[in-house]
Amino acid sequence: MLTLSSTLADKYFQLQEILRGIGRVVIGFSGGVDSTLLLRVALDTLGTEQVLALIGDSDSYPTRELHEAKALADELGAHYRVIQSKELEDERYAANPSNRCYYCKSDLFSRCVAIAREQDFNAVLDGNNADDVGDWRPGQQAARELGVRSPLMEIDMSKAEIRELSHALGLRTWDKPAFACLASRIPYGTAITREKLSAVEEAENYLRDQGFAQVRVRHHGEVARIEVAPALINQLLDGNLRERIVSHLRELGFRYVTLDLQGYRMGSMNEVLTGS
Numbered sequence: 001m002l003t004l005s006s007t008l009a010d011k012y013f014q015l016q017e018i019l020r021g022i023g024r025v026v027i028g029f030s031g032g033v034d035s036t037l038l039l040r041v042a043l044d045t046l047g048t049e050q051v052l053a054l055i056g057d058s059d060s061y062p063t064r065e066l067h068e069a070k071a072l073a074d075e076l077g078a079h080y081r082v083i084q085s086k087e088l089e090d091e092r093y094a095a096n097p098s099n100r101c102y103y104c105k106s107d108l109f110s111r112c113v114a115i116a117r118e119q120d121f122n123a124v125l126d127g128n129n130a131d132d133v134g135d136w137r138p139g140q141q142a143a144r145e146l147g148v149r150s151p152l153m154e155i156d157m158s159k160a161e162i163r164e165l166s167h168a169l170g171l172r173t174w175d176k177p178a179f180a181c182l183a184s185r186i187p188y189g190t191a192i193t194r195e196k197l198s199a200v201e202e203a204e205n206y207l208r209d210q211g212f213a214q215v216r217v218r219h220h221g222e223v224a225r226i227e228v229a230p231a232l233i234n235q236l237l238d239g240n241l242r243e244r245i246v247s248h249l250r251e252l253g254f255r256y257v258t259l260d261l262q263g264y265r266m267g268s269m270n271e272v273l274t275g276s
Helices: 006-022 033-046 063-076 100-118 138-145 159-168 194-209 230-236 239-251 268-274
Strands: 025-028 051-057 079-084 123-125 215-220 223-228 256-259
Touching (some): 006 033, 025 033, 033 051, 033 063, 033 159, 051 063, 063 194, 194 239
Parallel strands (some): 051 079
Antiparallel strands (some): 215 223
8 A cells, every 4th residue: 555645645546547538548758757657557557458658769869768768668567669759850840949849749749649549549648747837848739739648737746746656656766867858958049960969968978977867968069068966066076077077078079168056957948038
């Protein structure tokens, strides 16, 4: 028996009821906190044969995350497929407008919907939650246009509640740091290229290997702007480590390596849109 607050227990029940009402489901699965919980509850509620996880693979999705998503799907006993998302071939996406995510999600979810129809699944689901309401997420528009449902949002389950329920269910992702695609590291209006995405991916992998689990490397042309949790800024400034980081990022093509003194915050590239 799970030990949950009455509010969270009620939401957990509502989630199960929604899933039962839908029946056979396809889940867009990234291996993050939200989609992992959704996949686990769907498997528990509907059974393995009624659930298919689809993992999108593209230039903006780190190889490290792809391997993690596949490993998680295996651990959960889920059927899954890896699908190639080709958003970078869309000039509208590559130009990196503020609604860039719309074009990405249109491509990805169109592929998911097609697979769902081919295999007689009743709906495609994503992991959007209550905290995503009101945030700048043009990808949600694409999802709605294609009929993708967000059960966690429908039951008003917050990120904190998702982490709590994930912990209660024994999911190792319960405290996994938030993640966004690599394109989110490039300022709006600056063209997205494979080379830039690769440089960001390699830079962040290096920093994670140095112990910075929550990190962003923002790509400003010749300048790399590093964001880490404020409590870890002093650790990054350690002489030997700092020199190694600078050296490695220069090898990746950055001429200048800077540290953002505000520290990591989600969606810092959106600050130009809000004026914050």
